[in-house]
Amino acid sequence: MKITDIKIELLNGQMPKPLVALPAVTTDSGNVPIQHIYVKILTDEGITGIYGPIDKAQAFHIQTQLKHILIGQDPLAGEKIWDEMIRRFHRHGRTGIFMMAISAIDNGLWDLRGKYYSVPVYRLLGGPTRERIRVYASMLGCSTQADLANKHAKTAKDMGYTAQKWFFPWWTKGTPSEMMQDINLAYAVREAVGDEYELMFDAVMTWELDYALKIAKAIVPFNPKWLEEPVHACQLDGFMRIKQATGIPLAAGEHLYTRWDAKSYLDAGVLDFVQTDPDWTGGISELTKICSMSATYGVKVCPHGHTVSAAAHVIASQPESVCPFLEYLLSWAPRQQFFQKNPPVPINGYMSLPEGNGLGIELDDAKIETRMELSWD
Numbered sequence: 001m002k003i004t005d006i007k008i009e010l011l012n013g014q015m016p017k018p019l020v021a022l023p024a025v026t027t028d029s030g031n032v033p034i035q036h037i038y039v040k041i042l043t044d045e046g047i048t049g050i051y052g053p054i055d056k057a058q059a060f061h062i063q064t065q066l067k068h069i070l071i072g073q074d075p076l077a078g079e080k081i082w083d084e085m086i087r088r089f090h091r092h093g094r095t096g097i098f099m100m101a102i103s104a105i106d107n108g109l110w111d112l113r114g115k116y117y118s119v120p121v122y123r124l125l126g127g128p129t130r131e132r133i134r135v136y137a138s139m140l141g142c143s144t145q146a147d148l149a150n151k152h153a154k155t156a157k158d159m160g161y162t163a164q165k166w167f168f169p170w171w172t173k174g175t176p177s178e179m180m181q182d183i184n185l186a187y188a189v190r191e192a193v194g195d196e197y198e199l200m201f202d203a204v205m206t207w208e209l210d211y212a213l214k215i216a217k218a219i220v221p222f223n224p225k226w227l228e229e230p231v232h233a234c235q236l237d238g239f240m241r242i243k244q245a246t247g248i249p250l251a252a253g254e255h256l257y258t259r260w261d262a263k264s265y266l267d268a269g270v271l272d273f274v275q276t277d278p279d280w281t282g283g284i285s286e287l288t289k290i291c292s293m294s295a296t297y298g299v300k301v302c303p304h305g306h307t308v309s310a311a312a313h314v315i316a317s318q319p320e321s322v323c324p325f326l327e328y329l330l331s332w333a334p335r336q337q338f339f340q341k342n343p344p345v346p347i348n349g350y351m352s353l354p355e356g357n358g359l360g361i362e363l364d365d366a367k368i369e370t371r372m373e374l375s376w377d
Helices: 056-070 078-089 096-117 146-158 176-193 209-222 236-246 258-268 283-297 309-317
Strands: 003-016 031-043 049-051 132-138 163-167 198-202 226-228 250-252 326-329 350-352 370-374
Touching: 003 056, 031 056, 031 096, 049 096, 056 078, 056 096, 056 370, 078 096, 078 283, 096 283, 096 309, 132 309, 146 163, 146 176, 163 176, 176 198, 176 209, 209 236, 236 250, 236 258, 258 283, 283 309, 309 326
Parallel strands: 132 163, 132 326, 163 198, 198 226, 226 250
Antiparallel strands: 003 031, 003 370, 031 049, 132 350
């Protein structure tokens, strides 16, 4: 079997509101325009691998650079293809958008392999390791105002989620009033869900180190499962100082690329949870290597939830002691999966294992108003 072509398809449609999968957040109705890009890997045996949605920048790199070395390759030879994409073709391609393009191709190739062998991808990776996957509610898009956050946290708990992650307001200047707002948010959601409930907080890399140290110390009494990216991912020394000064569990990884980036954090001993994303870190192939490596350090892997499908298959193939649960962004996942016919959706805080061949991504023609092929050749 050989790869014969790589196609990039742009889909347009109308998505109904509400945009946040949480009843307490919005009751808006109506439609909003939505546009997604998918990559398709075609073969001479008629089997097609698909992945998406992806960014336009990823699509550009796939079409203008990766496509030409992929055509004619054996799609089952995944390690060979991955090595050539990162090592032989683009010497500046170990991070950023180019690595995200590699990730999309790698994930699409895993979808193709699952279809070739007529099994879900997690079975090719060594799973299943469980009957269903526990899901934590990622509350991006919910109000950070204390009283509303309290209400939304209770609603998510009532929906069956056994853990939640809350996002602090972005781009703070570190004023006393902003600090109090952040602390009040943490207090409000902890009060809403109770002392034993698993609760995480995300600073989205926007804090300066001195502010991060103050907030980390202030929220330790709220028993967070982790504090995520309190400073920029480039500031490994900042993570070290926060860990040493507060002892608070730390998480990072969505902005780390490949096992080599992750290893530097693991060697420093600053992370309790690695969050490398299969859409960004190098695909399913690289994420499974990161899982194996993290396990040797006794550090758990909770993939960042840019999309659900790839992460779910990796988690389903790993022991729960390595990958305990899946992130589901209540305001993001429904949009990301809109054009899919049977998107994975949690019920009562758990996700059923995918049953279809490959990654289970099947586009729903009924939702697609227009489609066109993109090309920069």
